[in-house]
Amino acid sequence: MKFGKLLAGAVLALGVGGAAFADGHEKTKVGFVYVGPVGDGGWTYEHDQGRLAVEAEFGDKVETVYVENVAEGPDSERVMTQMALDGADLIFTTSFGYMDPTNNVAAKFPDVKFEHATGYKRLHPNVSTYSARFYEGRAVQGHIAGNMTKSNIIGYIGSFPIPEVIRGINSAYIHAKKVNPDVEMKIVWVYTWFDPAKEADAAKVLIEQGADVVLQHTDSTAPQAAAQEAGNVVTFGQASDMGQYAPFPRVSSIIDDWAPYYIARTRAVMEGTWEQMDTWDGIGPGMVKIGEISDAVPAEVKAEAIALRDALADGSYHAFTGPLNKQDGTAWLADGETADDGTLAGMNFYVEGIEGEIPQ
Template identity: 65%
Template sequence: MKRRNLLATAALGLGLAFSGGTAMAQGLDKVKACFTYVGPIGDGGYTYQHHQGALALAEKFGDKVEIAWQESVPEGADAVASITQFALQGCNIIFTTSFGFMEATQQVAGQFPDIKFEHATGFKRDHANVSTYDARFYEGRAVMGTIAGLMTKSNKIGYIGSFPIPEVIQGINSSFLHAKKVNPDVTMSIVWAYTWFDPAKEADAAKALIDQGVDAILQHTDSTAPLAEAEKVEGVIGFGQASDMSAYKDTTRVSAIIDDWAPYYIKRVGALLDGTYAQSAAWEGIADGAVEIGEITDRVPAEVKAAAEKVRDEIAAGTYHPFTGPINKQDGSVWLKEGEVAEDSALATMDFYVEGITGDIPK
């Protein structure tokens, strides 16, 4: 989920899962797997979950796999030095875990063709040694939006956005559509934090939403600060983001979207070990286990829990897609007709709000 405002050409790869290129002629006896993180491993959210996946990888393969990582690497050009350092330190495969690392990953990969590069949430594969992987977070947002729409007393729900890129806009739209589906009176307020991890900014965003009368807060940022802020106000609920954020289960947090990267890391490094590794693009969701729904707590009424679980289970079964028409764009024009399902390429370039959301998407 880490990314900046790159929209126009995302459809060239994101979500169109494939395996291409030529598999390795033979496996490796040992793999050094390296991870570039945008935040600290203790952020309690997105980077924490990636690191849990790395630790699971090391546990799975024992002394056949060595892991290394760098925390809080700035996005953009500054990432080149960090990724290059890994390449020079004998890493066989480098996972760059933020959207904003996309250009840096391409640049370094072009200089080290014998090293495998895996970029999370991006779409560029300019070199044969670059693969991409992502999770369908919007599926989890559909479940959280259902809970928010049914539990809000003020009919005002809020969303803390990180950066105005397709993944975040998908999350906003999915949350609102599913809240609106169960509560036609619901409105959504959006506050942009312009950060992935900054507890002070995230807390301020949560305060701003609460001041607007919001009593259900969804977030697309990585710290637990919004939950902590919501905890101060009676009747406000929130949701774990990227990890379970279980420390708040007894108070504010009523469920969570959990990113499980471990299976992917184990699969890809396992392929390096057994010689079956090939370039690929993956976009997995609830059905694949990449997106999990955290425990729905007892604070959630039984009928609300049942409605949320129904959405989750239908997505998992492939009988329901969160972006199924009729859906109009914010200006009232038709985006999806009755029964029409959004193509992955359309989701990967999403740059509009759906009908009913007010305000403009920042440029």
């Protein structure tokens, strides 16, 4: 995830104090670079929960540092460079737009391990990539949304038109359409990951266009608040539970659980077993979780959503299963055929039935 913009006041925060044990053994220093504030209630909040889990797991054997509100681009490269110069052994860069800066800095610090979230470039042996199959959670949300809409209009707040977000839009639409053939999806692009004002405005625009269900691929709780104010508009938590808006308008959520991965990769550095890898996990391994489905959802729909979640988790169902066509009507997946990871990773098209063009 993440292209983003600079939010004022990047803050460097230190975790466990001190640099070494009494016997002279150095602590493992782990850095985190965040695109938003740790209090965003969404994406960055969950990454920081992962950082805190590392501290809880390893205690005084680790020191963690983080910088929040880091713009993607040259600013992030400077932050990563400073972390490396300050002795970080492992640096997690948690936004899509940090991809090139991560690889640029890794080239200069071959002894530092870098982990880039949601990217695909591993240009140096000290760079790994990791992401989650958020689109599996979107399938569950789409199923609920298609059942709950009364206007047959579902709104979607898109951050940036990158494959991750396009996958989510397609997955939500496919599963809403399965249960409600009359459903339409309206999309508003905000070109930011975290901007509460823009996110709230986007939600209001979608509601004015008739949407009574709003999904988001942005990081703040502002769309939840806008829906609550409008009344009778269903929402879903994004990246974090956003449970303060349950049981309504937030009826469920996608929760990103980074803690097990962060703990495992920190342990690998500590034990000298770290190797370059690419990780893309979903509901099954627990990197994606479905937040509690509230009683605002009819019992039958709730049961179906849980069954869908479980089928995605055990692999008996794939979120992109044919027959499916692309937006222009050309065949994509035959009946029973499932999408390959390469196509999903580079997805740059809408499926048939979604109106409008993907911005360039």
